[in-house]
Amino acid sequence: MNYYSYPSLSSTYLRFDQQLAFPVVTVCTKNPMDFNSVSLYFDQSFVGHSEIPVVEYTDFYFYETAYMCGCACRRFNVNGTFLTSQYGISSGLFLETTSTELQIAIHDPQEDPNMARDGRTVRNGTETFIEIHRREVSIRYLSTFNFWMDTIHCYGSINDKTEAVLLEGAHNLLDPPVIAIGTHKDKFQDEEQCRKRLESYTDKIFKDSKLHLRSIHLISNTEDVEDAFEKLRNDIFATAKSTANWNREYPVKFIQMEKAINSELTIGKQIISFERLKELGEKIPLPITDNKELHLFLRYQHEIGNVIFFEDIPSYIILDPQWLANAFKCIVTAQQFQLELPHLQWDNFKKTGKMDPKLLEEIFKKQSADMRIHKEHILEVIEKFDIIIYPLLLTESGNVQREHSFFYVPCMLQTLKIKDIDVLFNVPNASKSTCLCFVFSFLPPYLISNLIVSCLREYPLAVVKGEIGLFKDCCVFNIGRTGCAKFVLAKSSHMIQLQVWQWDEVDTEVNQAVLKVVEREINRIVNTRYKLKTVSFEKKWKCETTSFSFDTGFLEFDQVNDGENYYCEEHATVHKYKDYWSGEKSKASRRLSSDQQNYVRMSMIVLEVLSGVLYDRLYIDTKTGEILDRDKLDITEMCKKYCALKINFPSKGFRKIEKVDEISTNEDTIGDDIQRIRVIRNEMQHSSVFALDDTRYQTLITIVHDMLTRFDQRNNPAGESYVKRLDEIRKMELETRSFEEIKERMKAGNLSDIFFMFEVQE
Ligand SMILES: [Zn+2]
Known part of the structure; x- marks a missing residue:
């Protein structure tokens, strides 16, 4: 029975286009000479009902179709880019003509009409309506x-x-x-x-x-x-x-069970109770009596899209997915009942997707008996598909409560608000976090709806001036009771964005908690709900004042450190980076800031190169043949010993020097350079911030470089030259570990240097 092994795809998707493509209209005057005398105009009243802009006569593109009708035709909406959401006599394209006769064809942008065959003739002195119907979902x-x-x-x-x-x-x-x-x-x-x-x-x-x-x-x-x-x-x-499912084993009793279900369908049963299924299971030639086995069968059938069954709402099995789709439709396209139920309140539903129980009740009254009977089950299933959502709301007493009296139909949401959502909530720039972006290579069409639904289960919706922060492309939630912290989720092109607004002092733990929930839910949706093995995302960020529709110029999380400046592509300016997502901070802090890196490098130069220079010099000048244990000598010890040799004094004598810059460049004897080494070491050692800005670092590097060039001549070191060792440290990759280590090493021996100063000055 290979038939049963065909790989199959089960997905329930609803797509309701609230707007349809306006058809292309080709107008032929039948006489090329006549064309310029024809007036055509577009009725202004149409505007406002649709996204079709006011068109001028010239918008009827000149269109040559000589090979068809032997004249010049004009065409409206050539590329089929105009959409319309209204129909009826008052919403259409109006043509007024002085021509004796016109041929008009209404068609798809992909088609070239044959005017003689497809055109409708309109004669002078008459009023003609051409109406076309596309009741079903019609998208290009x-x-x-x-x-x-x-x-x-x-x-x-x-x-x-x-x-x-x-x-x-x-x-x-x-x-x-x-x-x-x-x-x-x-x-x-x-x-x-x-x-x-x-x-x-x-x-x-x-x-x-x-x-x-x-x-x-x-x-x-x-x-x-x-x-x-x-x-x-x-x-x-x-x-x-060639697929792996080919020839997969399938139990014979499952085939029998499938046949039993099909016979129920043929007698018009579209939904059956679990009890009925059990009866069917007992009647087949190889009976299934075990509930577990029945569940296994149903799970498989659900997987391949034959039935709809959820183990946590097990009382009914929907045998015909189309029947459920019809039930979905009466909720999602509830508006179609407006004409039949004009006395009810439709405004709120149309604007916000909010369905109140009275409306729902009335809509269901219009449905077939089996739909009315199974209303509760249908609603439960629809909720499972995230098509409707009972939201959490912040009550006036400040508590969070799950709302049961009404629900939202997120796919009904029509209003786009992404551009000025922050204006609506009057958010000062200072209250905004950096914008965290989940950047997808492929963003599944419904992920944002599912994510909004997920968040609605944990966070109450934010409300401003009576308007609920729930829109087609973004949604605002409250964090906590006071409303002083909110977050917004916004979808644009291939990314989902998260920004936290905190009117009070910024608490990064709040941001972190929200990020954790959002990221967990995205992962859950991607991995379990959709089984999207082929979809992945990266976390990046944009500046605080970003426009949510700006979809390039992302920065990486380890690119900039807290307090550092960065260039923002969107605003073509430099901002200071503030780490709002401390979950990401641990990752960022593994990298050192450039000031810290400078400090580490200069300290390493002191500890490893300059002390080596001093040791080598001491070794050369001691002449006693005394072998010094280098590890036991720090720069202070060596300076002391060198001083005791009473040779190579600094050219201007010993004096109290705070900064190495105080030694002028023409002071370049061995004594002056040893003085330099000591003072540079002191500068590093006495730093309380363990950081060195770029300018200072470059100054010191230049001084050290010149000095080492001299010492390479004087000491003629074994192995690599001092300058080469310097260059290696300048290029070295640094880790946090080396920072901590260097800090410890530089902190040691502070006191001994003070004693040295005393001794020298005495
Ligand atoms: Zn910016």
């Missing part, structure tokens, strides 16, 4: 195609590598396989044109979604011979055979 084919490919990709996985597939080098492909079929080949002039059209679709889909495509077939709806279908059949068979 390309976006439909994109949508399905993206949806399939959402549920996709890396191709299960069977031997045969590997041999063909198809290891990059993704499952499930998709075979694209171009139907209506007969509508094209030739096969090549048809192929090109299909390719223009496949070219435009997201590159990862494309990895599902295996082959392309072109089929004529009128004249194809059996051959073409035979080829397609073979291709499907070959593709199916």
Whole structure:
């Protein structure tokens, strides 16, 4: 029974386009000479109901279709970019003409109408309405195609590598396989044109979604011979055979059970109780009596999309997914009942997606009996699909309460607010955190809705001036009772953004807690809900005053340290970075700030190079042959010993020097340089902040470099030259560990230096 082993895809998606593409309108005057005398105008009253801008006469693009009707035609909405959300006599394209006769064709942007065949003739002195109906979801084919490919990709996985597939080098492909079929080949002039059209679709889909495509077939709806279908059949068979699910075992009693369910369907049962299923299980030739086994069967059937069954709401099994889809529709497209139920309050629902119980009750009254009976179960299932949500709300007494009297239908949300959401809530810039971005290579179409729903389960919605912060592309939640801390989730292109607003003093723990919840939920949605094995994201950030629609110029979390300046691409200016997401801080603090790095490098130069210089010099000048134990000598000890030699005094004698810059460049004897070493060491040792800014670091490096060049001549060190050792330290990768170590080493021996000063001055 290979049939049962076909890989299958089960997904329940609803897509309701509130706006439809306005058709293309081609106007032909039948007489090229006549054209300029034709007046056409666009009715202003249409504007405001739709996104179609006011069009001028010149917006009717001149369009040559001489080969068809022998004249010049004009065309409105050439690319099909205009959308409309209204219909009826008052919402349309109005044409007024002085021509004796017009041919008008209404068509799809992809089509070239044959004016003689498709055109409607409008005669002078008459008023004619041309009305077209597209009651079903009507979106342009390309976006439909994109949508399905993206949806399939959402549920996709890396191709299960069977031997045969590997041999063909198809290891990059993704499952499930998709075979694209171009139907209506007969509508094209030739096969090549048809192929090109299909390719223009496949070219435009997201590159990862494309990895599902295996082959392309072109089929004529009128004249194809059996051959073409035979080829397609073979291709499907070959593709199916190469998948890992091919020939998988399936218990015979499950097949019998499936047949039993199908016979229920044929007598019109679209939803049955679990008790009824048990009865069916007992009646089949190889009975299933164990509840666990029944659950296993249902889980499998649910997985492959035959039934809808959730183990935590087990009383009913929906046998016909279409029946559920219809039930979904009556909620999601509830507005269609407005004409039948005009006495109810629709405004709130249309604006905010808020469904109150009275409205719901009335809508269900209009449905079939089995839908009315199973209303509660339907609502539970719909909630499972995150289509409706009972929100948490902040009550007037400051408590958080789950609302049961009404719910939201997030996909109903129409208002876009991303551009001025912060203005709506009157958020001062100083209260905004940096904007944390979850940047996806592929952002599944419904992830933001699911994420908003997830957050609604944990955080109450924020409200401002009676308006709830719940919109199509962003959502604002309260953190805590006072409302002084909120966060916003915003979706734009391929990213989901998180920003925390804190009117009181910034508490990074608040940010961290929110981030933890949001990230956990994104991971949960991506990994468990959608099983998106092919989707991943990266966490980046943008500045506090970013516009949520700005989708480039992200910074990495370890790129800038707390308090450091960075260049913001969006505002073309420099901001100071503040770490708002201390969850990320531990990662950032593993890197040293540039001032800290300077400090570590200069300290290493002191401890490893300069003390070596001093040791070598001491060794050369001692002449006693006394072998000094280098590890036991720090710079102070060595200076003391050198001083005791009573040779090479500084050229201006011993004096109290605070900064190495006080020694002028012409003081360049061995004594002067030893003085320099001591003073540089002191500067590093006495630093209380353990940091050195870039300017100071460069000054010291120049002094040290010149000095080491002299010592390379004087000491002629064994092994690498001092200058080379200096350069190595300057280029070295530094870790936090070396910082802590250096701090400890520099702190040691403070006192001995003071004693040295005393001794020398005496
Ligand atoms: Zn900026």
